[in-house]
Structures are given as structure tokens and as C-alpha cells.
Amino acid sequence: MTVSTGTEAPPEPRSAAARRLLGVAVRHPAVVPLGAVVLALLIGAVIIAAAGLDPLVAYAAVLEGALEPGSLDYTFSVWGFTCGMALAAAIPLRMGEFNLGGNGQLVLGGLAAVVVAGALPGPFAVPLALLAAAVLAGGFGAISAPLATRFKIPIIISTLLLSPVAVAVVSFLIRYPLAERGSGVAQTAQLPEDARMWRLPELSYSNVGLLVIIAMMIVFWIVDSRTAVGYELRVVGANRRFGAYGGIVVGRLALGAMAAAGAAAGIVGAIIVLSAPYRLIDGALLSPGYTFAGFAAALLAGGRPLLIPLTSVLFAVLQVGGAAMERSADVPRQLSDLLQGVVIVVLALRTVLDARRTGRSEH
Amino acid sequence: MTSAAVELRGISKRFDAVVANDGVDLVLRRGTIHAVMGENGAGKSTLMSILFGLVRPDSGDIVVNGVERHFRGPLDAIAAGLGMVHQHFRLFDSMTVAENVVYGAEPTRRGSLDRKAAAARVRELSDRYGLETDPDAVVGRLSAGARQRVEILKALHRDAEILILDEPTAVLTPDEVDSLFAVLRRAADGGATVVLVTHKIHEVLAISDEVTVLRDARVTGRFRTAEATSGALVQAMTGREVREVGNPGTGEPGEVVLEVERLGVTDRGVHRVRDVSFSVRRGEIVGVAGVSGNGQHEVVAAILGTDPIESGTIRLLGRDLASLDVRRRRALGLAVVPEDRRGEGTAVTMSTAENLSLGHHRTPPIGASTGWRRGFLNLRAQRDMARRLIADYDVRTSGEKLPVGALSGGNAQKVVIARELSHDAPVLIAEQPTQGVDIGAIESIHQRLLDYRDQGGAVLLVSHEIAELQALADRVLVMFAGRIVAEYSRADASTERIGAAMAGAAEHRQAGEHEEAAS
Ligand SMILES: Nc1ncnc2c1ncn2[C@@H]1O[C@H](COP(=O)(O)OP(=O)(O)O)[C@@H](O)[C@H]1O
């Protein structure tokens, strides 16, 4: 093997250089994720065309609907919530674990916030509500770690199974003990003025909650790249046996990662209920599909902190623009869900194929 | 003179700043076994990957049976009559031998796999070449040697007449090596052309007809084996005569720092380790010999704490390890070079710097343990330490950012050794520290172990290379079927005795009778 410095490196034949570049491009880690997005858009186009409509018109309607000046404020807030839920998926993903319990963590956060803010209105209502949401949802997320370490129930399974339980409990609480008296609707009473998320000037959907989520993303980025804990997460994600051999306590790391993931989801839930219409409405936290979109965004980003804001843009635009598409191009907005689904399936396929390849003998 | 089955002319290939092949010519004559030898990182695997269509050369020609070829991928190479057995097996663990062999070229009956025909084909090939295999066995349960036979069958099934084997003996026991060589000889006598990549000189001399030696991406020697001497081969491989590391023997060993007493390990109901007791003192290298799979690895895992123990006690620096996890055991003073470099010793997708940092990431200078920076990493210190270790241990790489997976085996092993020795732990366990490592690197690794011992370190050296144990160990324990069946002092550790004990000759003797048992 010879290591040559830049100056003495002989010039390569042009075709060889081009071929090498192509080789690098094809093996680049971004190829599969980008391919997934392109494939999803193509499949969507085929379906729209099959329905006798023009895919280009439909996609243009999506972009226009999401990015016209009037909807930017709304798109921004959706982007924030998608980023928040992407964090809930990305933190465990960094160590190779899948958190499928975002829904349960989200509604528990909403519940904790509405109870605390409702009970203690005043200058500390918002921070206390966020804290309570982080604690309750984080604690709930963390349950999956000992289940994995002690009882060998994989995190992907326990989060998936526990989540509907939390959703059902919160739904019950909203309908009965916490229901607004006399309204007959499954919702809590509106929070008083001084228990609402602080507003940002000129904006009606995006508020200080968006800044909180951005702050969480920055913290994740710093922890991931600059701290011992982030390093351990990445080591375990790259090779679990290597981590265990090196003395990393994988169970404790999973506990922290799941608590942080649950806390992130819980804070998203808290921000939603502390924003208009300032109450916890049964089903309202889940119907926009932030959990699923965030999961797709995290998967597309491979859990990398700096990519999550970008991949979240895609799903936020699809989500907001989907409604506009339905209005102006007559394409049902469920198409957005379909596109998300295709992206997830392609990326999941990749994971399965990777696992199968490494499942071959490596001795 | 037989005709050329393959001619490679002027093959060059570079990976970024690393030149892997530089104008390499290689001629393989039909019906011969041709050894390609060279140190780790010399470019052997790259050359073979180019021949098999896995890697495109930057320049150079490939001529197979007189026809110039431009392979777009391995399928083209297979169609041209080539077959390859890779350094890392590419088999499906959950499928049977027959299914693996015919995978990609299946006999079918009414559109689905014809299992009977597949099994019959495997039996026919096994008989013809003397490859012992059970077509219905599940590959995941097979030994490394058996898996390799499956790989060879796979190539033969597709009618390969040019067989490429990349370091096939690295994972084999001596007996398995012998039977592999018998198979290869039979294939060559039948008209096949065999390329055998290896860095073991005795293998080259034992089996090959011709040899091509690579060093630093270039051909540095071509020999007819009958006319080659081991000295000439070493000279071509390393550019110098290999010096045996001198082991002047111990001074006086110090106090006991690692003590294992009546250790028992059970894995899913199977006793892996039974009643094993030994101790290691400061300034002493204790060797553990044994054919792999006789409990040595389980002893190491028990000491490190990655696997639970069934019975017995382990003391490190006088402290019982029972209640300590891996992190605390390491902090107390334990370093381990594991047997499975890719699976346990490294994270191949992470950078060399990050691989070198494991265990240093919570202590200064890389990790701050106090103050407001507690828990943060000092990335500059991480880079500096990586550069220093890369230079100190002569790791051949284009930089500390390169993923460890891109390093050759010997260089990746140097990364592991560098990391573990840099912990300055008083006790080191080294498991197969030179497996799959070239001569130059072996020498430097051996020297490191001796230096560490001379500075008062205690070493438990697990190896199945008897010569390695003889060169380094002050005492040799032999394990067979989960027990220590013999112990020899440095003076008594002859190849015959150790070999006999490894084969189980001393199995029925009681502990304490070790010395007479083997003599
Ligand atoms: N895919 C790759 N990317 C970058 N460098 C590589 C790659 N494959 C091999 N190399 C480098 O090329 C050199 C030759 O490697 P290899 O052919 O594997 O050597 P050998 O098989 O003789 O040990 C080594 O320095 C190795 O690090």
C-alpha cells in the first residue's frame, strides 16, 4: 500500500476518474433515502394519473398550498411538530432502537401539560407544564428499557404495544374525569389566558413552542457529536457487541435514550395543547399524524441530527399542501399518507436487506 | 508448459489516496495452483476482486482463456468460468448447505426449487472432489471449515474452472487445512486453475506450483515453488529478513494480579468451561493453547464480564469481580484484545479515531470528568491521540478519519492493540492477537506484548498457534473440552507435547499431574 500526497499523485485517465466518481455516487449513503423519496413521488404520480388527473398539477398544488405566504406560518408550526416527533424517533434510532410509541408519549405529554397548566396558571404555568410533560412522557418511554434489559422484550415491540394503552387511558380521562362540564364534547376546559404558550409577534400558529423544539434539536446535535453519551449512542448503533465489550452499559444508555425520546414527544404534546385552541381534545393530538411523519423523517435522516430539519420539511409540506391539493386539484389528501408510507416501506426494506446481508456468515 | 488460463496485465487501482494495485502482472497457468502472497494491505484482495469483477481496475487488461474481458460484475466473471471463495463468507445462515450451494443457479421443478436434485448435485460434487459435507445441514450451525467447503462447492456448482481463494486457511484448524489442500490439488489435477491468497510461507511451500509476491501494491517476486526458499519469499514480502523477536525469558514475576478459581461456564445447558483455575502474575505471559472451541473464548468472556459465569470466582488485583460490570472491570485494570476483530473489537463503519477512543471517552484528555465540560468530548484531543497511536503503531492508513472497515486486517488489528495497550491496564488478555495478520505486523505485535510484560504487565495470551505461544509465553496452559488438561513451563513447552494435549491426549488425567501427564 502506498499513500501518495496530492502533488505526486499521477493524473488518472479521465474515464477511470469518471467511473470512480460514479462508483462513489452510487454507494453514497444518501442514495437509498433519495431514491425512496423519488420512488414515492413516482408512485403517487402514477396513482393520480390513473385517476385521470394531472400529477404535475397536483404536486404544484401541494407546493403552492404549503409555501404560499398565507400558509407559511402554519407550515412552519407543522414542521416544528414533525421535527419534534422526528427527535422522539431519532434519539433511540441512533443506538439502533426503534421507538414506535410516539403516540402514547405525545398524548401523555398533552395530558400532563393540561393538568399542570390548568392547576397552576401564572408566570410559571408554561415551563412547569413542559416539565411535567417531559417527566410523564419520558418516564413512560423509559419503561421500555428495563423491559428490554430484564425481560428481553425488544423496544420496538414494547413501545408499539404500550402506546395504545396510554392513548386509551388519556382518552378515557378526557371523556370523563377531565371533561369540560356541560359541553358534551370530549375535551377539557379551555386553559386560562396566563396558562397558554407565549406568542410570537405577527404569527398565529407558530409560537415560542417552535423555538423550544428548535432548541431541543440543537441540544440533540450537540449531544450527538460532542459528548460522551452521544459517542456511546453511535458506538452502540454501529456495533452493539463492540460497545458492550468496551464497557458501555447498553441498558442504561437505552434507558436514557428512551426517556429523552419520550420527553421530546411529550413536549410536542404539551406545546400543542398550550397552543390554540388551548385545550386537550380527544384525538386531536393524533389526527394530524405527526408521529408517523416524524418517524418517516427520522428514518429518512438516518437519525442524523443535522438532516432531521431537512427531511421534516418534506413531510410538513406534504401534510399542509395535501389539504390544498384536495381543494384545488381534487386529489384526496390521503395521498400524503400514502407517500409517507412508501418512503417508510422502502427504508424499512433497506434495513431488512442490510440485516440479511450481515446475517450471512462473517468469519 | 501449460497454457495461461488467466493473464492480468498492468492492473492498477487506487482508492482515494491509497494505491492498492500498481501495474500488477499475474499469469495463472491452467492446471496449476498459484499462490499470491504478501503482507496485509499489499493489495492481494483488491487484485482478486478485480479478477472476479467485483472491483473495476483503473487501468490494465484481464485476459481469460485468451479472450480479453471487461467484467461489469461478478456474474460476468462467473459466466467466464471464475469462482471465488471470499475472506468473509457470503452464505445464508438460515438455509441448508444444498440451498446455499445452488442459490442463484437452482435446479427447478415446476417452477420451484428441486431439493432432491440440489442435494444430489451437492453429493456428486462432494464425492468428486473429496469435500465432506451434509447437504441438509443448516449453514448457521457449521464450523468455519465446513462453511468454507460450502463456498467451494458453490463455485464448483457453477462450473468454475478458475478458483480464487482469498486467505482460505485463516479460519481453519491444521487438519482442515490439510484436507482443503487435498481438495485443491485434486481440482488442479483435474484441470482447474487455483489461485490461493495467503501470507503463510509454509502453506505456499506446501501446496503451490508457482508464487507471485506483492508488496506495497507492486509485484516484488515471481517464483516457481520448487525453486523458492522461505528466505527468498520473506525477503520479497517484507523487503527485509524477518527477525525473530527475542524473548529473553522473564525476570522474576511479581505478585498475582489475575486469579481464576474453579470457574464454570454454561451456555444453554452445555458446559463450556469446567473447573478451570489458574493465575497470572505481574511481568508474566501465561499462554493458553487449544484448538478453538475448547472453552478458551468463554474464559476470556467470563473475565471481561460480557457473559455470565456459572460458578467459581475471578479476582483482579485482589478484588472479586462478581459484582462488577465490564466498565468497572476495565476501570479497575483490565484490557482485552478480542478474537473477533470485526464483530467485537471494532465498529467498522466508524472512524479510526472513534475506534481508538473507546474507553478513553470519559477520562481526560478526551473526556472531561470534572467542571462544566464534564461529559463533553475534546475532539481535538481525540484526533491528536489517534494520530499519535497511528504513528506509534505504524497503522497504514490515509488518515484517522478513515473508517476502520477500510483498513486491511493487520492494520485494523494494530488499531485494536493500540487502543487496548494505551489504557495502561496492569492486566491484558490477548486472544488470537495475530490471527490474519502479516509477518511484519506479527513481529511488531509480539514485540509490543513482550515490552508490556517487561514493564510489569500481566498477559493472558490465548492462541492456537503453538509457535506463537512458544515464542512469547512464560508458561503454557492447554485447554481441551472446557478444562485445563496440561501446564508446561517455558522449557517443557515442546510442539509435540502441546499438540498432543490440544488433541485431548491428557484429558483423563487429574489436575496436578499435568507435568507427567504429557511427558
Ligand atoms: N474499498 C476500499 N476503500 C478504500 N481503501 C481500500 C478499499 N479496499 C482496499 N483498500 C485499501 O487498499 C489497500 C490494499 O488492500 P487489500 O487489497 O485488502 O490488501 P490485502 O488483501 O493484501 O491485505 C489497503 O491499504 C486497504 O486499506
Ligand SMILES: [Mg+2]
Ligand atoms: Mg485481504
